[in-house]
Amino acid sequence: MTKDQKELTEQNNWNKEAVDAYLSLGIGDDELKNFDEAYQGEWASDEKFVQNLIEDAGELPKDLPAYIHIDWETTARDIMMDYSEENHHYFRNL
Numbered sequence: 001m002t003k004d005q006k007e008l009t010e011q012n013n014w015n016k017e018a019v020d021a022y023l024s025l026g027i028g029d030d031e032l033k034n035f036d037e038a039y040q041g042e043w044a045s046d047e048k049f050v051q052n053l054i055e056d057a058g059e060l061p062k063d064l065p066a067y068i069h070i071d072w073e074t075t076a077r078d079i080m081m082d083y084s085e086e087n088h089h090y091f092r093n094l
Helices: 003-011 016-024 029-038 046-056 072-082
Strands: 039-042 083-086 089-092
Touching (some): 003 016, 016 029, 016 089, 029 039, 029 089, 039 046, 046 072, 046 083, 072 083
Antiparallel strands (some): 039 089
8 A cells, every 4th residue: 555545545534454455456546536435345255245235225125035035146246247346345346
């Protein structure tokens, strides 16, 4: 992390580990300003991230019958085309 990147991280009170993960995706200094917009949080897996994303968006009915099972692995694979993950930190591709 460069001195400018460190200053920007401290000024915005960003999680240093998450910023390091974002930078390791090949993000340039000019794109670091988009960190707040891109950062989606820390998750244990793509499946957990996508399940939370869909539930938070209200796309999944609350009264879904227990006999209906969602293939989170396939759903995550499709949705992850619009996201990147590094060290369990998730970012929206801008």
